[in-house]
Amino acid sequence: MKELLAEVLHNEQIAPGIFAISLKLPEDVRVGCGQFLNLSVGDGGHLLRRPFAIMGYDKGSRVAVCCYQVKGEGTHILSRAKAGDALSCVLPLGNGFSLREEDKRVALVGGGVGVFPLLSVLRAFHESDKHFRSYMGFRSGEYADMFERYDRRSDYYACATDDGSLGAKGNAVQLFFGDFESAKPDVILSCGPTPMLRALKAGLAERGVHVPCYVSLEERMGCGIGACLVCVCKKSGREENVRVCKDGPVFEIGEVEL
């Protein structure tokens, strides 16, 4: 966990309102898949940093790549950052995804900008013998490229769109359960909008599926390092909160209330 001043190398739109930013770090860090960074938008007037999944990190060049959606003023300002700009950030943050040796068949269920943490898994296990089946959902076809352009690793890939403009009309959870018998996953990793995660949780319960399932959550954050208790989530069945930034963002799906 380090506070660093990163240099912007590229910052370009890859889908409507979705940007990819490459950041050159002044020193090497150890980044695991599913971890994130907390990035300043760089204008001084926005006091909070924005937490983004680190989609990829190359140790040799010390370049981290994150993708983000322009949602409000802060991300709009970030989208105007140019090559050569310096942005401060803290990284690596959070627990990230981990796969056990015996997790050979991995199902990835993603929706919208939730595909990026899952892409970090595909990159991290690029040279492994694991079998990845990816089910991704988007608002419409024009967003699908934000997964497809980076995915070099899925052994099977299916996409769904809300409006049916590409792939099946529907969502990633439907795709996943439709393929469940052939997938026979050892583990399920997921990230996406909360309604999607809820549908996944409900679907697993209805079908009595006991395959371990890990979800990466999103929440508005303050410090990003676990001190301020802003980004909390309730533990299932317990009067206790967990911190999304420090205890997560990845949780076993049964561990937290969605």
Add this chain to the structure above:
Amino acid sequence: MADLKVDLCGVRLKNPVIAASGTFGFGKEFDEIYDIGVLGGVSTKGLTLEPRLGNPTPRIAEGRGVILNAVGLQNPGVEAFLRDDLAFLKSKNIAVIANVAGKTLEDYARICERLDGKVDMIELNISCPNVKCGGMAFGIRPESVEEVTRAAKASLRRTPLMVKLSPNVESIAVNALAAERGGADAVSLINTLTGMAVDLERRRPLLANVTGGVSGAGIKPIALRMVWEVCRAVSVPVVGMGGIACAEDALEFILAGAAAVQVGTANFTDTLAMPKIVSGMNEWLDGHGIRDVNELRAALIV
């Protein structure tokens, strides 16, 4: 190297920079990024008698130059603090200031009793705008400020008491005097200003709690004015806070009369904000030929 040591009602700080309650937890997380032993002190997350889960999320929002929070005093309770967190803070050789929040006078007295002699100072939180019962209720009227201060003071034999004042009042100087009459050894100000942020498109408030406490660089002029007013009114030391983001900001508060300062929101913008403020103070004082930071205190020419 200028001398940054300050004395806060008998508590000696190696420098006047204290982490503000609620932005720094109990120090462990920031210590993973830098050695928090470089700070003058840490004011802990507000402690209640029993653990509290706090408010629903979202608990944070942003405006231009400010943030709003409505965490609602989530904390593990005073016993868990004593058991799990105090030893770590003490090991860092910094002033450990326990921020205390209660629902009733009795709560305040009992928590203070548990902490007496175990921490370097108590900071009485009577100004949290984000919880319904207690907290803020004590912080508004001068009579209740005095009453809660007296109740806390009565259960403290060894540990000095600082009262954290709310800016959401008729006169913060009048309330500061009330705290002084109640036996406060110091006062700290300002807590957050109550505010609101909405999402126009969704026609909904941005905070689940609807309203929240406004903090950050944008509130600095208000905080500075209030600190100046209070410093002129009371004779106990004043700890100033509100929008401090750099060494110059901190020195302005000292110039207005503060004995020390607290830094909160800036910790979110830059995790190294406080060590930078400490070293920046040194540089500024050296650059101006001032050997002791106390020379600057209350030296404002009006």
